Amino acid sequence: MTDLDFFFNPSSIAVIGASDNVGSVGYEIMKNLTEDFPGELYPINIKKKLIFGKSSYKSILDVPNHVDMAVVAIAAPYVADILEECGKKGVKGVVIVSGGFSEIGEKEREDKLVEISKKYGIRIIGPNCIGIYDNFSGVNTIFLSKDKVSYPQKGNISFLSQSGAFAGLILDWTSKERIGISKVVSYGNKIDVNEADLIDYLYNDETSKVICLYIEGIRRGRRFMESAKKATKRVPILALKSGKTKSGAKAASSHTGSLAGEDKIYESAFKQSHIIRANNFEELFDMAKALEKQVYPTSDGVAILTNAGGLGVMTADALEMNGLRLANLSEYTVNKLKEQFPERVVVSNPMDLVGDADKERYEIGLKALLEDQDVGLIIVILLLQVPTLSLDSADLILDIKRNSNKPILILGAGGEIITPCLRKLEKGGLAIYPSPERAARAAYALINHAIVRGDIHRERKENIGVCKI
């Protein structure tokens, strides 16, 4: 077991404040864990003897076996005593979901928890959080009912959130967006375990190939930067930081009590630790789902292959706005394509195959671009709505992708008829984007992480993806 692993892979969990009352926090946690967690589960409730058909104990000290981890969902004034008991029991980690601490000014009450945790060497996540969702181990302390929240498919993106509500939203939203999630952690007031600890842990977690952060304010900046800097050499970290403006910073201070601080300081910290910043949460996961594939470009030249000229133009714009450059196709590539394409197809980058392109023309184009040395990454635009491009083009593209080690991003959008074809590409391992700007932003993330990894030898440029228009 590595550090913090008892939170994510415990053999046994005690739920302190477990309940049979439908809708209560203690009920939802018990329900989720009963359904998802394969290990031992011990409900703790001072009144009940049986909860969810399991023997319930008055105190965690009454549990006859060892307890790895406890979830605490009781009123704030009683949490300290309970934590003391957890310490005596030898519990390694405690997730305190209860609110009612520093976020409402009860600083002393919170300090008491810190004191007890140090005395016993217990690690704490929270208080005032929704805790942990682990899609692999089944640990789920998120007290949102499955009657209202859908959970996402298994995947390799982990998300750390200072906001509990936002973490809940992301779980539900990623389920709809078919984004694969490994772990979601909401760490609330972070009196002990903070972003840095979690980054250190996820760095060694095989199922976390990308780390996404939602941050309102960071307290121990140096420690955070050290962890991030170490991690990003291998595992990309993406951050959405709010409280950027005066209005936002003011709102953040009354939300999590965070001092958002000068945004420039964060900007510089992110830059130094090679964290890629997202402008919004759609972008955060747009970038994450490209990075999750772990296929990185070795050249910073981007090629665009399209059957829709307008979308090619917009993509070229979006790439340049992200500080990226269009690949210079070699003379060899250009001549080869000129030979094989009809005269009305002007060989260039964006490579516009024009409106009557069929899948054969795509095949020729895609293969040639993949072979071109200056092409590090390809954005393939598929306007599947046109008559000549058959929906089985997906199979062709997946075939070509299997024999290539360059990242391919798909730009495709449309209605009900087109969607199954895009889903097939997605299931085949390609990231799909609905707009030029979102695909370009994913390309930006891939190229930037490749630079940090040393796969591309170029200076990393900070860019926000939108220039003044």
Added chain:
Amino acid sequence: MTDLDFFFNPSSIAVIGASDNVGSVGYEIMKNLTEDFPGELYPINIKKKLIFGKSSYKSILDVPNHVDMAVVAIAAPYVADILEECGKKGVKGVVIVSGGFSEIGEKEREDKLVEISKKYGIRIIGPNCIGIYDNFSGVNTIFLSKDKVSYPQKGNISFLSQSGAFAGLILDWTSKERIGISKVVSYGNKIDVNEADLIDYLYNDETSKVICLYIEGIRRGRRFMESAKKATKRVPILALKSGKTKSGAKAASSHTGSLAGEDKIYESAFKQSHIIRANNFEELFDMAKALEKQVYPTSDGVAILTNAGGLGVMTADALEMNGLRLANLSEYTVNKLKEQFPERVVVSNPMDLVGDADKERYEIGLKALLEDQDVGLIIVILLLQVPTLSLDSADLILDIKRNSNKPILILGAGGEIITPCLRKLEKGGLAIYPSPERAARAAYALINHAIVRGDIHRERKENIGVCKI
């Protein structure tokens, strides 16, 4: 009939190049018109006598009745002769979908068409376009098969596109996004009818309450600005202009032959004619669907009502980045809310109702904000995933909305379980946004158009919605 109305509301249409060959352009146009257009339809084909069960004519001159409008889908070299015949027949408008003119360097061939159109006073849309889709009259010259493209629901947004392929994508995409469309026009090489003519026409069209543009380059700038300036006093115009960067401008010039020109010139032209610029097509329609409701703010103060603090912070950020300001709640509003809310709810803007808010707390909050004089517009954030906020909150919000004349934007996202509730709000007439940034951008559009209309007395600030981070 006003100018150009024969294109959108013709009594009769001739399809020149009509065909029975499945998949051909002439087939798709006939198929779409047969299904959608209730007026007289005359197939013209030099070989066939019967097409789609209708009598077919060798020449439009053989049609025994008057023909209002013709669609031409034959090889480029023959288009001039056909246009001559249309002139003799007294056809008022011709949509030339055929390509093979200036876009491939055949400038003389194109000039010949201009000459003929002037001789007979025929108006031309195209060539090299996909023409017209009118969701009300049933005119549909878009040769994309319904086997691949879904068409959008009826609504009050009209879209003018220099790119045909992009117009097709938007039809299909808006169908999935439940965006209501009145007309889509792809005008291609615009040898006669251009953006300005179409804006003039849509200005007087009762079903077009918002005009969206996709532009690569404009030739007659002054004429365009005059039309836009006149229209925007009443009908908002939104523009997505590509070719903003060097890479994009180069790509545009080989796509539609457009000289994208200095982006600054467009920026200034849009500003002077009160056109609101979009950064991407999602944003274009995000803004359009808010403007379509025709409910405008009379104050530029924005209020945020939320049960998710983090989303409140992000929304505050996004508003400020759009040059918008948070409303200053009056003492009266603040005191009233303090009286009614539990102590842990800090009355402020963003008004964070905190995680355990139920629909009653939303009711109190929303009504108070609607009554506050400085509040011009409200963004209601619904984290429906939490246990206390029931899904029937939609009914409550719709009830309150019916008795108010201030715009309300809903920020809500999630998975399968939440979605029906968001759909209900949408059907009830509210625009729904999946992220803070997209909701804020819609607020920007509403406030900007209200300033142009004179509903808000403030100077209009240009803003792109994203500042340097």
